Every structure is written in C-alpha cells, then in structure tokens.
Amino acid sequence: MSTNDQPDFEDRIVADFGAGHSIDDIAQRYGISPAEINAIIHRNVGPMPGTDSPGSAPFPPPQAQSAPPPHAQSTPPPGWAPPGAEPPQVVIVQSPPSSVYAIASLILGIISLMGGFCVCGLPCIAAVVCGHLGLRETKDGSKSGYGMAVAGLIMGYLLIIPTVFLFITGGITNVLTQFTG
Numbered sequence: 001m002s003t004n005d006q007p008d009f010e011d012r013i014v015a016d017f018g019a020g021h022s023i024d025d026i027a028q029r030y031g032i033s034p035a036e037i038n039a040i041i042h043r044n045v046g047p048m049p050g051t052d053s054p055g056s057a058p059f060p061p062p063q064a065q066s067a068p069p070p071h072a073q074s075t076p077p078p079g080w081a082p083p084g085a086e087p088p089q090v091v092i093v094q095s096p097p098s099s100v101y102a103i104a105s106l107i108l109g110i111i112s113l114m115g116g117f118c119v120c121g122l123p124c125i126a127a128v129v130c131g132h133l134g135l136r137e138t139k140d141g142s143k144s145g146y147g148m149a150v151a152g153l154i155m156g157y158l159l160i161i162p163t164v165f166l167f168i169t170g171g172i173t174n175v176l177t178q179f180t181g
Contacts (some may be wrong), residue, residue: 013037014044095144102134102145105152112159121163127156 009030016026017037027034108127134149 010040010044013040017041017045096141097143099134099137099143099145099149101130101137102143102149102152105131105134105156106148107152109152109155109159112155121160121167124156124159124163127152128160131156 013026013030016029017023023034023037023041027037030037105127108123108130112121112123112127131149131153134145134152137143138146138149
C-alpha cells in the first residue's frame with residue numbers, strides 16, 4: 001500500500017468505527033488485526049475517556065456477541081464494499097416537459113366547473129380544444145400531461161352538455177330577463 005493510500009484507508013476504518021461497526025468486524029473486513037485497528041483509531045481519534053497513557057488500550061475489550069446467522073456471513077452488510085471499490089453510480093432521470101395545452105385544458109375545465117356555462121360555455125369549449133391539442137402533444141411521449149389533458153376533456157365535455165341544453169331551451173334568455181327586470 002502506498003503512502004498516498006494511507007490516509008484514505010485510515011479514514012475509512014475510522015468512519016466504519018464511527019458508524020458503529022465493531023473492531024473485530026472492521027479488522028476482518030480489512031484483513032488486519034484488531035490491535036492495528038485500535039492503533040489507527042487511537043492515532044486518528046485519540047484515546048477513549050478514562051485512558052491516560054497512549055500505550056494503554058484505547059477501547060474497552062469487545063463484548064461477546066451472538067454469532068450472526070449463516071447467510072449473513074456470505075453477504076456483506078448493506079453499504080459495505082471491498083476496499084478500493086467504486087461507489088455506486090447515481091442515475092438521475094429527467095421527465096419530459098409538460099404539455100402547455102394539457103395544463104390549459106385542466107385549468108379551463110376547472111373554471112368550467114365553477115360556472116363556465118354562465119359565460120356562454122366559452123371555457124368549456126376552450127377546455128375541449130386544448131384537451132385535444134394536449135392529447136396530440138403527449139401521444140408520442142415527448143411531453144407529459146396525458147392525464148391533465150384527459151381530465152380537461154372530461155370536464156369540458158360534461159359541461160358543454162348543460163350549456164347546449166340551456167341554449168336550446170332558451171334558458172339563458174329566461175335567466176337574463178329575470179336579472180334585467
């Protein structure tokens with residue numbers, strides 16, 4: 001082992017000890033004796049409280065532990081890798097941008113729910129038009145927002161029906177004459 005690897009090697013040992021791993025487990029992992037592990041930890045961390053001289057044992061003797069199950073000995077604990085192993089690569093997946101038409105369809109559909117038929121059904125019609133344009137944009141997967149486009153279409157179509165019915169029956173004119181006197 002070169003001198004350039006020494007600090008990294010000792011830092012990993014100290015980090016393993018700080019993470020709560022026993023000295024025996026660390027010694028077994030790195031293939032060195034528990035006394036050498038104690039010396040490395042003593043050199044990097046310092047003596048444990050209650051020890052006066054640098055020559056005294058810096059850590060209490062390991063306590064007896066029950067033997068791990070047989071399958072635990074064959075696979076390393078999570079987060080442990082052999083010395084010198086590359087860390088796992090992090091993959092960041094970027095989702096495609098949302099369709100502006102799908103967003104507009106959803107917003108206009110919600111506005112339609114709040115009384116869009118009172119303004120001659122214009123938000124309902126706009127929700128349907130934007131919904132179909134949003135479906136076309138999201139069909140090939142280059143943009144997201146399929147669910148928003150469908151929701152806007154459903155709200156738009158559901159609210160166009162009462163609007164058309166009111167126009168056919170003359171309901172709008174009756175409502176308007178009541179307000180105008």
